[in-house]
Amino acid sequence: MNSNVQSRITLPDGASVPRIGQGTWNMGEEPSRRAEEIASLRLGVELGMNLIDTAEMYGDGRSEELVGEAVKGIRDDVFLVSKVYPHNAGMERLARSCEASLKRLGTDHLDLYLLHWRGSIPLEETVEEMEKLVAAGKISRWGVSNLDTDEMKSLLRIPGGNHCAVNQVLYHLGSRGIEHDLLPWQQSRKIPVMAYSPLAQAGTLRKGLTENAELKEIASNHGVTPLQIMLAWSIHKDQVIAIPKAGTREHVTANAEAGRIKLSADDLWRLDEAFPQPGWRVPLDMI
Numbered sequence: 001m002n003s004n005v006q007s008r009i010t011l012p013d014g015a016s017v018p019r020i021g022q023g024t025w026n027m028g029e030e031p032s033r034r035a036e037e038i039a040s041l042r043l044g045v046e047l048g049m050n051l052i053d054t055a056e057m058y059g060d061g062r063s064e065e066l067v068g069e070a071v072k073g074i075r076d077d078v079f080l081v082s083k084v085y086p087h088n089a090g091m092e093r094l095a096r097s098c099e100a101s102l103k104r105l106g107t108d109h110l111d112l113y114l115l116h117w118r119g120s121i122p123l124e125e126t127v128e129e130m131e132k133l134v135a136a137g138k139i140s141r142w143g144v145s146n147l148d149t150d151e152m153k154s155l156l157r158i159p160g161g162n163h164c165a166v167n168q169v170l171y172h173l174g175s176r177g178i179e180h181d182l183l184p185w186q187q188s189r190k191i192p193v194m195a196y197s198p199l200a201q202a203g204t205l206r207k208g209l210t211e212n213a214e215l216k217e218i219a220s221n222h223g224v225t226p227l228q229i230m231l232a233w234s235i236h237k238d239q240v241i242a243i244p245k246a247g248t249r250e251h252v253t254a255n256a257e258a259g260r261i262k263l264s265a266d267d268l269w270r271l272d273e274a275f276p277q278p279g280w281r282v283p284l285d286m287i
């Protein structure tokens, strides 16, 4: 297989995105790391992880500025995702936030714009404003983040709510709550889950996770690291995209390689035993 090919997934409107993209939270904060962070993102795009996720919140726009620098000259090769603060997701403010993000990113449109989490502005208003941005060509599609099943159901009852392209939520081997009902619900409607913190930077069970003996042994059998197994695991279910954040070329390369790991039925069974999904409904895990 060509080393630059990542497996891909189709969004509800037919757009194709890689199963592993790139997160950028905490990027652009440290001047001494800037050049390496930019080089890492560009390498990631070359290696097929051409979805880049950022947000107006990250470093008060510094992450978007860094991404803007990273995609200079390769903008058309990148599927660019940003997010709006809930308090900016209403009339006038949404368009203003979007314009400011576009400016920082040095582009004229976003491929996907997400409501970062649910705030007090009615979803109806946010959907209406998002649809206006689509009509104006400022964004190609919109989605949400950190919405649990009931909120997703409410969203889909709103006129235009069925245009929601993804729901970005926390999901990794140590935080499997969404498998109870949110993930199956989204799978049945073909609305992808975009898994954040897939390397367990946050979430219910994160400390010591990579020290688990089963995980270590499976990793050793594949000749990879436990984190690469975690990343491969995070995208093994239907309709899941993962967006690991990596600030070094070494980490980016390892993450791209994780996209080619084939977990066997036995690997998956052992991981299920070591990290069981909760047998009951749990509130959505989030940072």
Ligand code: NDP
Binding pocket: 022, 023, 024, 025, 026, 053, 054, 116, 145, 146, 168, 169, 195, 196, 197, 198, 199, 200, 201, 202, 227, 228, 243, 244, 245, 246, 247, 248, 250, 251, 252, 254, 255, 287
């Ligand atoms: P991740 O689970 O992706 O973990 C990131 C950490 O893992 C960093 O410390 C990084 O180090 C390290 N790392 C990356 N690759 C490797 C590797 N191959 N080997 C060893 N270490 C590695 O955490 P995030 O919380 O950042 O989640 C990913 C993205 O999801 C965010 O960046 C953001 O874009 C998005 N997100 C969205 C949220 C939301 O509310 N919608 C909330 C949180 C995140 P280093 O930087 O040194 O490479």
